[in-house]
Amino acid sequence: MAISELKLERENQVTVLFVFDESRGAESRVVVDVILFDKPERTVEVRKKVLKSVYDEIKKYMEKIFVEVFIWPIPAENCYSGE
Secondary structure (H helix, E strand, C coil): CCCHHHCCCCHHHEEEEEEECCCCCCCCEEEEEEEEECCCCCCHHHHHHHHHHHHHHHHHHCCCCEEEEEEEEECHHHCCCCC
16 A cells, blocks of 8 residues: 655654454454654645545455544654654
């Protein structure tokens, strides 16, 4: 899955976390958190495209599972990755 509008320069510019709801069983629900640096070109429309693309990709493999996808844009100055 590629979304050119994100303009990712390196793999570490986006983090995707999959959280399974253990109280309901891992087979019934998954929550996806997409964390990326906030940039002007990552508009609401681009974020919606990311949300839908991630959702659609998961549903291809897990048709019956309940899926929620969230985007958490953070200012680059609030993150340090050792680079």
